[in-house]
Amino acid sequence: MDSKLTERVKLTQSKLRRRTLSAIFQEFDQKIMKLERGKREEKYLKMSETPFSFFRGSAYLFYFDASRIWFPYHTPEGRPTWVQGDLHFENFGAFRNEQGTLVYDVNDFDEGYLGSYLYDLMRMTVSIALVGRLKGQTHANQVSAVEAYLQAYSKQMRRFAKGKDDPGTYVIDIERAEGPVKKLLKKLQKRKDQxxxxxxxxxxxxxxxxxxxxxxxxxxxxxxxxxxxxxxxxxxxxxxxxxxxxxxxxxxxxxxxxxxxxxxxxxxxxxxxxxxxxxxxxxxxxxxxxxxxxxxxxxxxxxxxxxxxxxxxxxxxxxxxxxxxxxxxxxxxxxxxxxxxxxxxxxxRSPYKKRLKLEALDTAGDLLSVTTSMGRLTAKMHARADADVAQGILAYHSEIEIVKAMGNDEDAFCTSIANWALSYADQVEQDYALFTEWLGGRKKQSQL
Incomplete structure (x- = not known):
């Protein structure tokens, strides 16, 4: 194709995507959230730090895109899961549970809702890829970390479905933890209640x-x-x-x-x-x-x-x-x-609440260890969520429906989602570049 036409295509794609970003930010941050200008600037400044920060602050953009993608692994509309809703790398952490045991688990539920389990996996796997890039991991290592998460999720969910593990009692404590998660829990043992x-x-x-x-x-x-x-x-x-x-x-x-x-x-x-x-x-x-x-x-x-x-x-x-x-x-x-x-x-506000800092992930092996734990905990969370809602929200076992949706070919399931996650992480980086450019334009306008 002629170079001028090629450039025109690229410019048009960029222009249309920039309009999409602007419209979504305006709809959610300004009209729905009703953030005053100062708060919007504060939020956007945080989002402009890294592509991962941008991803954290733009869940509405993720859902706008992901809900329009066809995947063969969704549960039927009439068989939703209680999902966490904003699952990403930094929504896991350590804390002390009601029994006084230090555990590592999901620690944020503000976006909890009913929907396909797959949205939690899709959002989480993109965040893993972005964290891998933030840590300078190779493409191969990013794929390995994403697939480790998905394989751990799939295997653990199948264990719950077969009754080999109980999601109501499953924990990752000091005894079961490995790698950086174990180090974090051991460090917290020395912390005082006060x-x-x-x-x-x-x-x-x-x-x-x-x-x-x-x-x-x-x-x-x-x-x-x-x-x-x-x-x-x-x-x-x-x-x-x-x-x-x-x-x-x-x-x-x-x-x-x-x-x-x-x-x-x-x-x-x-x-x-x-x-x-x-x-x-x-x-x-x-x-x-x-x-x-x-x-x-x-x-x-x-x-x-x-x-x-x-x-x-x-x-x-x-x-x-x-x-x-x-x-x-x-x-x-x-x-x-x-x-x-x-x-x-x-x-x-637990005195033992602590997030695993990204600086603690020194090697590709550390990332694999942590994402494996996160995969198991995501499975526990999804399988556990039907235990307390016998009052009528979920009249079925989530783990059974999810295993049906995943199918028998675990490798195909993991590879398909991993490929999408790495591709969407590329989109996030492109959106981040457009966002920072757009943000710079807003600052210039406010100075005129």
């Missing part, structure tokens, strides 16, 4: 309260009053009704939390310090996180489910029940509340 409490609070005249930092600031009087007025609703959701329980949940201090997440920028987040015990120095106090949530991104692209929405009209309840369904041991402080028309969920 680690996070001492990090974010201080004793002032023998009373413990939040310490002011760049990320933790005092609420306005209106914010404090609004949260305190909403607190009884939260107490109802955790069934705290006798005098002892009410003392346990007595609010000692409130702070506004800034600087967390990428996609969640613009959503309010508070820390609440509760009494919890009788220690005079407040060393047994507990920090709860109160986080604003909205309609999950997948809901705009997945089939509408009336039963789901009739049961979970409150978005905080939806997140809470997603976590309870997907975790073998749920946080006992999980609950929800409303402040005006805004909806929130509440959880304990």
């Amino acid at each position: 680690h996070f409490l001492e990090k974010v609070t201080a004793l002032v005249q023998e009373h413990r309260q939040f310490a002011t930092t760049d990320e933790i600031v005092s609420p306005t009087d209106d914010e404090r009053e609004a949260l305190l007025q909403a607190w009884p609703m939260y107490l109802d959701t955790v069934k705290a009704d006798d005098s002892e329980e009410l003392r346990h949940f007595q609010v000692k201090d409130i702070a506004v939390k800034h600087g967390s997440g990428t996609a969640s920028i613009g959503l309010d987040r508070y820390y609440v310090l509760i009494e919890a015990g009788e220690d005079a120095q407040g060393e047994d106090d507990i920090v709860l996180e109160v986080k604003e949530v909205r309609v999950p991104v997948p809901a705009y692209f997945m089939p509408y489910d009336e039963t789901f929405w009739s049961m979970f009209e409150h978005q905080g309840q939806r997140v809470t029940m997603t976590q309870r369904a997907m975790h073998h041991e749920a946080d006992p402080y999980l609950g929800w509340l409303s402040i005006g028309e805004r909806q929130f969920y509440v959880r304990e």
Whole structure:
């Protein structure tokens, strides 16, 4: 083809894709999320750091693309799975479960919804490829890491379907963990219960309260009053009704939390310090996180489910029940509340919560080890999610439906999705380049 025509084709493709990106960002960030200009700039600045950061902050773009792709491995529309909804490399981490055991697992459920299990796998595998590129891994090593995740998922799901493992009790703890995950859990063994409490609070005249930092600031009087007025609703959701329980949940201090997440920028987040015990120095106090949530991104692209929405009209309840369904041991402080028309969920801010830093992945072997663990945990999460919803959401076992959808040819299943993931990672990098170019143009316009 003539070089001028070739260039014209490329320019047209780029122009059309740039328009798509701009339209989607405007629809979700401006119209749906209603992010003010300053918050949009804050979010876009974070997204502009790397292609992986861009991918983290643009789940709506992923679903816009992925929901239009035909794949032979989807479960039938009438047999959805309770999916995590925003599965990527940094939504796994270590924490201490209700039994006091240090475990590695999925730790974010804000986008939980009903849909094909395959969307979790597709989003996760793209993130693995992008992390591999961020770490300078070869194309072959990226493929190996993605396939390790998919093979681990497939094998573990088949074990659940055959009854060889129980998703209700399956954990990756120090005994079962390997590689960087095991190192992370061992390191956390040395951490004190008061680690996070001492990090974010201080004793002032023998009373413990939040310490002011760049990320933790005092609420306005209106914010404090609004949260305190909403607190009884939260107490109802955790069934705290006798005098002892009410003392346990007595609010000692409130702070506004800034600087967390990428996609969640613009959503309010508070820390609440509760009494919890009788220690005079407040060393047994507990920090709860109160986080604003909205309609999950997948809901705009997945089939509408009336039963789901009739049961979970409150978005905080939806997140809470997603976590309870997907975790073998749920946080006992999980609950929800409303402040005006805004909806929130509440959880304990665990002193043992820690993400595996990408810097800890020194070799291709480290990446393989971690993605294998992530694959098994994703299978556990999907298979586990039907255990607590006998009330009517899922009247079947997810693991059985997923195994049927995957088929008997495991290699074909893994290779097909891996090839797509690497290809879509290329698209993410191209979109990232268009995004940073578009962002630069916005800055120039604002300076005129």
